[in-house]
Amino acid sequence: METKHKEQVAEFLKSMYAAKKFKKLKPHNNTNNSFDVTLKVSGYSQLNLMVSDLLKASILLLHHDAPSLPSHTVNTDINVMTLLEIALQLLPEEEMELLDELCKIQL
Template sequence: MQLKNKDRTEKLLELMSKRNYFTKLKLEHKEDSSFTIPLKVSSYNELNLIVSDLLKASIVLMNKEARSLAVFHKETDINVLILLEIALQLLPEEEMELLDDLHKVYLDS
């Protein structure tokens, strides 16, 4: 069992050394483990929630029926394209590739 775990660890380290993963979030302060993009987040999970909320807001804003039910001030001018562009920029593409590679390692075991 230990040999199998050692092999998995070595394969994981090999995968991670081949590419430059974890590039989306930049470590800002080691003391509190906070990261930055243009936004400060505490984890990839929080980043995912931010992107999800941006997408949900965009869906509501693009749907006439949903927008009429939502509480918006009439003077509020929200540009849905900008929200969608921000969401695209926040998606951690390299990290998703790593998850695919890890999934392959898991399936091979």
């Protein structure tokens, strides 16, 4: 029975690998516990708007008046820490360094 179960699991894994259904997560630096996710944006303006919206939503949810807002405005199931972590990961750090250098040249 156990051999048959192992064969079924092996066949299932083989079919899942062949189907390539798990495309969203890409291994990060060949580690088992960290992945990259591609996020398509039309440019830095859209990226900036996304980060701004995440931060605004987090501020709204953390604001002391948030519980008194109408229920359709605030969803208490939202994990604010997750929103903040996403916003932090979306910030274009290297590009900001380039902007600093360009700013120094211009000044």
